[in-house]
Amino acid sequence: xxxxxxxxxxxxxxxxxxxxxxxxxxxxxxxxxxxxxxxxxxxxxxxxxxxxxxxxxxxxxxxxxxxxxxxxxxxxxxxxxxxxxxxxxxxxxxxxxxxxxxxxxxxxxxx
Amino acid sequence: xxxxxxxxxxxxxxxxxxxxxxxxxxxxxxxxxxxxxxxxxxxxxxxxxxxxxxxxxxxxxxxxxxxxxxxxxxxxxxxxxxxxxxxxxxxxxxxxxxxxxxxxxxxxxxxx
Numbered sequence: 001x002x003x004x005x006x007x008x009x010x011x012x013x014x015x016x017x018x019x020x021x022x023x024x025x026x027x028x029x030x031x032x033x034x035x036x037x038x039x040x041x042x043x044x045x046x047x048x049x050x051x052x053x054x055x056x057x058x059x060x061x062x063x064x065x066x067x068x069x070x071x072x073x074x075x076x077x078x079x080x081x082x083x084x085x086x087x088x089x090x091x092x093x094x095x096x097x098x099x100x101x102x103x104x105x106x107x108x109x110x111x
Numbered sequence: 112x113x114x115x116x117x118x119x120x121x122x123x124x125x126x127x128x129x130x131x132x133x134x135x136x137x138x139x140x141x142x143x144x145x146x147x148x149x150x151x152x153x154x155x156x157x158x159x160x161x162x163x164x165x166x167x168x169x170x171x172x173x174x175x176x177x178x179x180x181x182x183x184x185x186x187x188x189x190x191x192x193x194x195x196x197x198x199x200x201x202x203x204x205x206x207x208x209x210x211x212x213x214x215x216x217x218x219x220x221x222x223x
Contacts, residue, residue: 008151032209043201043214044154087153091209099212101146103153 001026004090006102013109017078021105023088024070032091033071035062037084038104044087047073078109113137117202117215124192124222132187132218134202142207143185147171147198148217154201160185161207192222 006023013019025033033050048055050062050071061074071090075082088102118133136143144159156169160179174196176188185204189196199219203212 004153034211036211041199041217041219043217044212045214046211049209049211089212099144099156101154103151 003027003092003100004088004102006086006088006105008103008105010106010108013078013107015078015080015109015111017109018074018076019078019107020072020074021086021088021107022070022072023090023102023105024068025088025090025100026069027090027092028066028069030069030090030092033062033064034089034099035060035071035073036087036089036101038087039084044101047086075107078107080109080111083107083109115202115204115213115215117200117218119218120216122218122220124189124220126192126194126222128192130189130192132189132200132202132220134185134187134215135183136185136202136204136213137183138204138206138213139182140204140206140213141182143179143202143204144169144212145175145177145185145187146201146203147196148201149198157187157200189220194222196220197222 035047036044037047038044054063059076063072085104087104092098115136141162145157146154158177160166202215
């Protein structure tokens with residue numbers, strides 16, 4: 001089993017739609033979680049950290065389910081500019097900052 | 112407000128050549144790391160450092176060397192380039208612990 005798994009997509013949605021991605025992780029001791037956004041041929045950029053109680057940043061909501069070992073990202077009212085690959089990142093917390101990246105979920109928002 | 116700076120942005124090498132990818136950060140981050148990104152495989156950790164003078168191997172260290180003589184700089188050396196090292200390389204830094212990574216713009220390396 002991969003340490004961090006994501007559905008590669010692509011998810012094709014129209015503008016204004018709501019879309020959700022899940023990401024599962026294997027290490028139950030993992031302590032910190034992030035969603036990054038990566039545009040084509042660019043560096044990953046932090047979208048948001050994921051907190052235990054869930055957190056929201058504008059149209060983006062992140063949730064953590066420790067019992068089932070997954071995190072989710074919900075995007076409401078999708079914009080064309082949301083088209084990108086979304087990377088799930090988990091700190092496996094094995095004594096140092098071991099950040100493991102998922103392969104990413106590609107989102108395409110169309111007019 | 113430079114953040115993490117990587118050079119060069121593009122590089123073409125012949126098999127067997129050596130080169131150094133440069134990475135510098137101005138955020139006084141203790142933790143620095145190098146990743147490579149290949150299609151369908153996500154980012155894989157090559158080497159990392161938790162402070163000046165301290166480095167360790169990541170998931171895919173073979174064929175690469177690193178050193179960390181200062182907090183700011185973390186160069187990655189390819190000793191004898193191979194076509195399998197064709198990839199996009201990202202340097203990243205953070206304050207460690209539960210803080211997120213800040214990435215450089217990447218170096219696109221092609222080995223022929």
